[in-house]
Amino acid sequence: MSQTHQPAACPGCEEPLETGDLYCGACGYDLSAVPEPPLDHPTIEMASPVATASDPQLPYAVRTDEPVTADEYPPPVSASLDRGHPHPAPDPRAAEPDPDTHVARPPAPGAKVCVACRAGRVDDDGYCENCGHAQPRERDHMEQELGSVSAVSDRGLRHHRNEDSFALSSTALPDGSPAVVAIVCDGVSSATRPDEASAAAAAAANEALLAALPQGTHPQQAMHDAILSAAEAVNSLAAEPGQAHRDEPHRHQNAPACTLVGAVSAGGLLVVGWVGDSRAYWVPDDRATAPARLTEDDSWAAQMVAARLMSEADAYADERAHAITGWLGADAYELDPHTASFKPDRSGVVVVCTDGLWNYAEAAEEMARVTPADAAERPLHSAQVLVGHALDGGGHDNVTVAVLPFAVEQQGAGSAYN
Amino acid sequence: MANFSKSNVPQFSVEVYQNEFLPEGGREVNAIVTVASTGGGTIGAPFTTATTAPSYIPGQPPSAAVVIMVDCSGSMDYPPTKMRNARDATAAAIDTLRDGVAFAVVGGTHIAREVYPGNGRLATADSQTRTQAKEALRKLSAGGGTAIGTWLRLTDRLLGAADVPIRHGILLTDGRNEHESPEDLRSALTACAGRFTCDARGVGTDWEVKEVTSIASALLGTADIVADPANLAADFTQMMENAMGKEVADVALRLWTPVGVEIKFVKQVAPTVEELTDRRTEAGPRAGDYPTGSWGDESRDYHVCVQVPEAGVGQEMLAARVSLIVPDREGGAPQVLSQGLVRAVWTDDMAASTSINPQVAHYTGQAELAQVIQQGLDARKSGDADGATAKLGRAVQLAAASGNADTAKLLAKVVDVVDEATGTVRLKAKVAEADEMTLETRSTKTVRVKK
Structure with a gap:
């Protein structure tokens, strides 16, 4: 496996980095673009700025003020995250000395520097004072690791903002056994404020589950209710006069809307719930056994297949494939939350994702193939790899993946929770 | 009644109306910037009441x-x-x-x-x-x-x-x-x-x-x-x-643009059309000031058009920052009253990138209206009846479509309107000099977008 070098601080904004970070948590800098230093050099050489800056291929000098620590994990296959181009794409003009940049205030040490032109400071609105480029936003790339469950969300390569959202939580059932929740939402782009819709839905569903599960509500019922409260949260956005109404007049008529998929692992049960075309897949630890898709899309393609009007391949190849027939939002025809309960007999992981991922791994077998074998042990890493798979495929949509391990106790009782 | 809700210090607000979405390869960004100042002057009010002027x-x-x-x-x-x-x-x-x-x-x-x-x-x-x-x-x-x-x-x-x-x-x-x-x-x-x-x-x-x-x-x-x-x-x-x-004098519209962005024009479009592009004075790196004079309790609209460098789908940039500034009387740094952002976002969503902002469309029409009236009257004076008929016909059509009733009335004194929807008109044989001069003087008056 290839080793990727990782600096101790982000080359873009000097934010200290955690081992295994693929992006800077503060500015979203794509760390996979950081070139590998010569690993066989003595440590003192690695710490020298000259060693890296002398590389003629480098677009900028990488400073490694502290000795590079060895990666705790071998990092994800670096190629899987090596995007066609880092985003925002570097401004070609940045390479040439621009006469205008001489009069620009030189970036003060510690001030944020534009990720596109590397010459201008970033203003309070998040744009470069030199070239005007929008800077990465917090939501462009989000990662969370909570106990065993993890999620990663990315803007992708073709959309200007991330309209996906997710929420993770863990709580305990009345009997003290753990319950783990993962919710993933995908804002409907053709609606107003899809980013707010997805964030509101994920938060509302998560809170509803956190309230219901410890009270002993059956997880499937709790999931059903959680979808209803998520729908309510999205509906209430329609009433608020939003900024976006003015900014996006062509979307004027559409109430905020999003899809939702959630998975709960509690009391030996695996419960999924969904509205729309975001999905959950079951990927068993033992890859010899069959993986499965746990959700049925509310989409044009799924309806065509269900009605036997088209083959699955034809339906998903159609340009209408992604037209969804169910969503959360004030203009939804009628809300029909789907829930399903499973009792897996073996351990595995649930991959909870938006279509930004499953477009590049539609069948359950494909999803199992791209999910790392050690997904149950390293869910965050697996989520990163899966996001990387979508970006490699073209990253045409926002990508959000949650990986929720589900363990079946082999020796029966004896768990610390009992 | 005196209006006690207004403060004596004028408040400026800047609102930007635009479709920021561009198709792949799209470079032209249009925005209508509405500037309103409230709380300064109180046109009409203080003269009919006993209150002290603010x-x-x-x-x-x-x-x-x-x-x-x-x-x-x-x-x-x-x-x-x-x-x-x-x-x-x-x-x-x-x-x-x-x-x-x-x-x-x-x-x-x-x-x-x-x-x-x-x-x-x-x-x-x-x-x-x-x-x-x-x-x-x-x-x-x-x-x-x-x-x-x-x-x-x-x-x-x-x-x-x-x-x-x-x-x-x-x-x-x-x-x-x-x-x-x-x-x-x-x-x-x-x-x-x-x-x-x-x-x-x-x-x-x-x-x-x-x-x-x-x-x-x-x-x-x-x-x-x-x-x-x-x-x-x-x-x-x-x-x-x-x-x-009037409460605040020497207010300027400051336009900041990033490297590589070219300003195509800056115009006041309401209450009247006023070309400002050539009246720019440089104000620091990539920023320029356009004079707007003094402000009372009023609102004016500006049309800003810039050309941005090409960028890939999914990119977003600030195309221009529009601010209202007033110079410091002690010679210090000018005070920024309010500001708005003009953005550019490239998308492959055709529905988003092809729609035209209604404000931009409206004022583009109003600016054309002022222009064709001028051209029509000039043609009429120079004896070019065909040219005058075509231009004034277009003016009648634009005035009707945008609801500019005052201008439509003035036009009707210069031409006989056959069909305003298609802009079919006949030049009147006899036109009172006052009517023609009124039309010419007021040709730059615009109306706001119908809500």
Whole structure:
């Protein structure tokens, strides 16, 4: 496996980095673009700025003020995250000395520097004072690791903002056994404020589950209710006069809307719930056994297949494939939350994702193939790899993946929770 | 009723209306910037109520200075009612002056003469000075030529002596600027631009529309026709009320653009069309200021069009930052009153990138309306009936489609409208000179987007 070098601080904004970070948590800098230093050099050489800056291929000098620590994990296959181009794409003009940049205030040490032109400071609105480029936003790339469950969300390569959202939580059932929740939402782009819709839905569903599960509500019922409260949260956005109404007049008529998929692992049960075309897949630890898709899309393609009007391949190849027939939002025809309960007999992981991922791994077998074998042990890493798979495929949509391990106790009782 | 909810410090707001979405390869970004100031002047209100005008606090130095320039050329005596009406109108304007405002009256012929108070000073308005000023008006008599540049230069000298933020002139003429060269007037306008604002009025029909509108345009004021001298008093009262409502002077629209962004044009589009592109003064790196004059309680719209460098789908950039600034009187850094952002976002969503913002569409139409009226009237004057019919027909169509009823009415006095939807018109054989001049003077008046 290839080793990727990782600096101790982000080359873009000097934010200290955690081992295994693929992006800077503060500015979203794509760390996979950081070139590998010569690993066989003595440590003192690695710490020298000259060693890296002398590389003629480098677009900028990488400073490694502290000795590079060895990666705790071998990092994800670096190629899987090596995007066609880092985003925002570097401004070609940045390479040439621009006469205008001489009069620009030189970036003060510690001030944020534009990720596109590397010459201008970033203003309070998040744009470069030199070239005007929008800077990465917090939501462009989000990662969370909570106990065993993890999620990663990315803007992708073709959309200007991330309209996906997710929420993770863990709580305990009345009997003290753990319950783990993962919710993933995908804002409907053709609606107003899809980013707010997805964030509101994920938060509302998560809170509803956190309230219901410890009270002993059956997880499937709790999931059903959680979808209803998520729908309510999205509906209430329609009433608020939003900024976006003015900014996006062509979307004027559409109430905020999003899809939702959630998975709960509690009391030996695996419960999924969904509205729309975001999905959950079951990927068993033992890859010899069959993986499965746990959700049925509310989409044009799924309806065509269900009605036997088209083959699955034809339906998903159609340009209408992604037209969804169910969503959360004030203009939804009628809300029909789907829930399903499973009792897996073996351990595995649930991959909870938006279509930004499953477009590049539609069948359950494909999803199992791209999910790392050690997904149950390293869910965050697996989520990163899966996001990387979508970006490699073209990253045409926002990508959000949650990986929720589900363990079946082999020796029966004896768990610390009992 | 006095409006207590308004503060005495004017609040400026900037709103940007645009479709920020561009298709792949798209480079042109259009935005309508609506600037509103509230709480400063209160047009109309303080003059009908007993409340103290907001900016004048007794004992404080006056915050405004106004000079009224009255045409006293020989032609003002034909008919003699013209001079009498001009005197009455000036008296009415003086009555509208707020207590404490510095003022003067200038009589204009081929030279400029101080009528009141004289000796290169300004008087401070109170009941006594108002009476004295009206007394002095009686001595006004017609005789001599017209050299407007000299009037403006005298006004500039008088206003320059006053240490007040709001400096305003009101100019009345009835004839052509015949006793100085057009260059003299132009250089006077250049010398006065930015030093005071000025409204200009043409009375009767013997004056040159382009002369009067160019004075108002250069000095950031309004231009209009008062065809019937009997209406002068009402018009002067209105103008003075407007001037008294001004609270903040020398406001500039500052446009900052990133490297690689080219400004195609900057125009005021409401309440009138005013080209500002060439009036830019550089203000630091990649920033420039466009003058907007003084502001009361009002709202104006600007159309900003810039060309951005190409970028890939999914990219977003700031195409321009629009701010309203007012210079610091102590010479420090200018104060930013409010600002808005013009953005560019590249998308492969055709529905998003192909839609046109309704405000942009509306004002593009209003600017074209002003232009085709000008072109149509010019064609008519030069005897090109076909060209005039085509241009004025298009104007009728645009005025009808955008709901600009005032302009539509003025057009109907110059052409016979056959079908306004298709812009089919016939030129009228006989057009009153006043109607044609009114249309030309008011061609730049726009209406706002129908809500």
